Amino acid sequence: xxxxxxxxxxxxxxxxxxxxxxxxxxxxxxxxxxxxxxxxxxxxxxxxxxxxxxxxxxxxxxxxxxxxxxxxxxxxxxxxxxxxxxxxxxxxxxxxxxxxxxxxxxxxxxxxxxxxxxxxxxxxxxxxxxxxxxxxxxxxxxxxxxxxxxxxxxxxxxxxxxxxxxxxxxxxxxxxxxxxxxxxxxxxxxxxxxxxxxxxxxxxxxxxxxxxxxxxxxxxxxxxxxxxxxxxxxxxxxxxxxxxxxxxxxxxxxxxxxxxxxxxxxxxxxxxxxxxxxxxxxxxxxxxxxxxxxxxxxxxxxxxxxxxxxxxxxxxxxxxxxxxxxxxxxxxxxxxxxxxxxxxxxxxxxxxxxxxxxxxxxxxxxxxxxxxxxxxxxxxxxxxxxxxxxxxxxxxxxxxxxxxxxxxxxxxxxxxxxxxxxxxx
Amino acid sequence: xxxxxxxxxxxxxxxxxxxxxxxxxxxxxxxxxxxxxxxxxxxxxxxxxxxxxxxxxxxxxxxxxxxxxxxxxxxxxxxxxxxxxxxxxxxxxxxxxxxxxxxxxxxxxxxxxxxxxxxxxxxxxxxxxxxxxxxxxxxxxxxxxxxxxxxxxxxxxxxxxxxxxxxxxxxxxxxxxxxxxxxxxxxxxxxxxxxxxxxxxxxxxxxxxxxxxxxxxxxxxxxxxxxxxxxxxxxxxxxx
Numbered sequence: 178x179x180x181x182x183x184x185x186x187x188x189x190x191x192x193x194x195x196x197x198x199x200x201x202x203x204x205x206x207x208x209x210x211x212x213x214x215x216x217x218x219x220x221x222x223x224x225x226x227x228x229x230x231x232x233x234x235x236x237x238x239x240x241x242x243x244x245x246x247x248x249x250x251x252x253x254x255x256x257x258x259x260x261x262x263x264x265x266x267x268x269x270x271x272x273x274x275x276x277x278x279x280x281x282x283x284x285x286x287x288x289x290x291x292x293x294x295x296x297x298x299x300x301x302x303x304x305x306x307x308x309x310x311x312x313x314x315x316x317x318x319x320x321x322x323x324x325x326x327x328x329x330x331x332x333x334x335x336x337x338x339x340x341x342x343x344x345x346x347x348x349x350x351x352x353x354x355x356x357x358x359x360x361x362x363x364x365x366x367x368x369x370x371x372x373x374x375x376x377x378x379x380x381x382x383x384x385x386x387x388x389x390x391x392x393x394x395x396x397x398x399x400x401x402x403x404x405x406x407x408x409x410x411x412x413x414x415x416x417x418x419x420x421x422x423x424x425x426x427x428x429x430x431x432x433x434x435x436x437x438x439x440x441x442x443x444x445x446x447x448x449x450x451x452x453x454x455x456x457x458x459x460x461x462x463x464x465x466x467x468x469x470x471x472x473x474x475x476x477x478x479x480x481x482x483x484x485x486x487x488x489x490x491x492x493x494x495x496x497x498x499x500x501x502x503x504x505x506x507x508x509x510x511x512x513x514x515x516x517x518x519x520x521x522x523x524x525x526x527x528x529x530x531x532x533x534x535x536x537x538x539x540x541x542x543x544x545x546x547x548x549x550x551x552x553x554x555x556x557x558x559x560x561x562x563x564x565x566x567x568x569x570x571x572x573x574x575x576x577x578x579x580x581x582x583x584x585x586x587x588x589x590x591x592x593x594x595x596x597x598x599x600x601x602x
Numbered sequence: 603x604x605x606x607x608x609x610x611x612x613x614x615x616x617x618x619x620x621x622x623x624x625x626x627x628x629x630x631x632x633x634x635x636x637x638x639x640x641x642x643x644x645x646x647x648x649x650x651x652x653x654x655x656x657x658x659x660x661x662x663x664x665x666x667x668x669x670x671x672x673x674x675x676x677x678x679x680x681x682x683x684x685x686x687x688x689x690x691x692x693x694x695x696x697x698x699x700x701x702x703x704x705x706x707x708x709x710x711x712x713x714x715x716x717x718x719x720x721x722x723x724x725x726x727x728x729x730x731x732x733x734x735x736x737x738x739x740x741x742x743x744x745x746x747x748x749x750x751x752x753x754x755x756x757x758x759x760x761x762x763x764x765x766x767x768x769x770x771x772x773x774x775x776x777x778x779x780x781x782x783x784x785x786x787x788x789x790x791x792x793x794x795x796x797x798x799x800x801x802x803x804x805x806x807x808x809x810x811x812x813x814x815x816x817x818x819x820x821x822x823x824x825x826x827x828x829x830x831x832x833x834x835x836x837x838x839x840x841x842x
Binding site: 178181182185188189192193313314315317318319320321322323324325601602 | 648651652653654672673676677679680681683685686687688689690691692696700701703704705706708745748752
């Protein structure tokens with residue numbers, strides 16, 4: 178019974194051209210996004226080639242990730258050139274794509290396209306699921322036909338969901354297949370599971386959007402009212418809630434600006450250096466190797482304090498991120514963004530992990546860096562980016578996954594409850 | 603068999619739409635219910651279809667209480683509305699096939715559906731045409747075909763001849779007589795006094811939610827139904 182209703186829903190979407198139109202639209206949207214992001218990735222890859230460490234200098238540069246096509250987020254910031262020296266870590270220029278449009282418009286990565294554009298399409302696909310039947314006068318005939326309201330609701334939901342998800346999935350698969358031969362965009366051998374998880378999260382997010390719209394379709398009898406409500410709900414869930422979350426988090430969690438942190442680093446350097454010189458001066462005439470020992474001890478104090486300042490700044494950033502994410506996940510769009518960016522390894526958590534790893538790396542190679550600074554040469558160990566596993570990432574993102582699941586469950590409950598009480602007169 | 607036992611419906615705004623209706627439509631009987639707009643005819647049908655819940659009393663379909671077992675009751679009911687609306691982008695046959703499957707009547711061939719559409723008098727060339735350009739009469743015929751394909755022993759019709767041209771209305775009534783002769787219980791609300799008198803086995807008049815008169819075909823041969831109806835309407839107008 179449910180499948181009969183679902184098949185009719187799909188057939189109608191095919192006959193009326195909704196499915197083919199959706200497929201073409203999604204192919205264009207995702208294809209455009211992939212092309213733009215591939216160019217951005219390529220530009221950063223070219224920039225990386227120029228700054229790639231050759232082992233002769235204490236420099237760390239992380240290559241851009243091809244997964245930034247899906248969620249660029251902080252991949253740009255993570256790809257900076259980090260110069261390690263006796264005075265600490267100097268952050269160089271980014272592997273910027275030099276695409277000025279990214280400053281004026283949202284980055285059209287697939288995360289944005291799924292969250293905003295496909296999210297809107299999901300709302301538009303579901304807003305009239307039930308009230309359309311009432312408007313075209315078929316609801317009474319359907320209800321008199323022998324199926325229960327629950328079966329009708331489930332059938333229509335399943336049919337509408339498939340009519341939405343299948344074209345989106347096909348369009349996404351098409352571009353994944355064409356990415357290499359058409360756009361020369363090649364993923365790394367281990368990227369497959371991350372891409373699959375990203376798309377799976379996208380499917381769950383679109384399901385939530387579709388379910389919310391379907392619930393609205395069963396709350397209103399008029400298609401125009403349902404459409405306006407759906408668009409309003411989309412705007413609130415995609416822009417207002419996550420945006421307000423970030424804004425509120427900034428008010429609630431004090432975070433020192435980067436310039437202040439930098440200034441504190443410089444002050445620490447200056448203070449300890451003055452201490453070192455005072456110590457040497459007060460020691461009077463001392464052998465050269467004793468003087469060097471005083472210097473080394475001073476450098477150690479500088480690095481210890483700078484590391485502490487860095488840890489504090491990272492802890493503040495992590496707190497801010499946690500609060501913003503917690504507020505953002507009140508919306509399925511926020512939960513999807515939190516989880517998807519983490520899956521692609523371009524989130525702020527990944528950037529903070531990279532920073533922590535950089536500090537560890539710096540401390541491990543400090544003697545060599547120091548020697549380099551004093552022009553004595555040195556060998557610099559290979560930088561190993563923080564290890565991450567998809568399972569660990571998913572476990573870390575369980576709150577976002579739970580928020581998405583809860584949003585799906587609540588919207589489905591609202592839909593079925595509304596259909597049960599729908600006044601068919 | 604359709605039965606209403608003290609069937610009552612009072613809406614949330616206090617309006618008493620149906621007041622203790624007691625009525626039985628036997629198998630093989632065509633019952634026509636007359637009444638002004640708002641008299642309670644459609645409310646009665648909505649209660650049998652479980653579109654709304656009764657405030658009091660019961661609606662029974664072949665002994666099944668609609669409120670207690672709506673699916674069981676609807677399985678034995680077919681419904682034809684005043685203005686049969688179908689899925690416009692589907693053909694007549696596809697609409698018929700969908701509603702047949704919905705009623706658990708899968709497994710029929712295309713020829714079977716064509717035969718039913720032929721039986722209700724739909725032009726042959728319209729079988730595989732999208733119904734969005736069908737006239738009301740053609741859609742009503744497909745509606746009857748849906749009732750037939752469902753194989754339900756009880757048929758509810760809500761003013762099915764309203765707005766139909768005389769030929770289409772006559773064809774529809776002839777179909778209803780056929781269904782009645784097959785042993786189905788047919789309940790039809792209508793404003794069409796003349797067709798009610800001509801085709802119904804019994805005719806009832808409803809006023810302000812109450813069934814105020816029921817006459818058999820034999821009794822109506824001695825009385826003027828139109829005069830009776832107008833008398834009741836005058837009583838109603840005076841009461842107002």
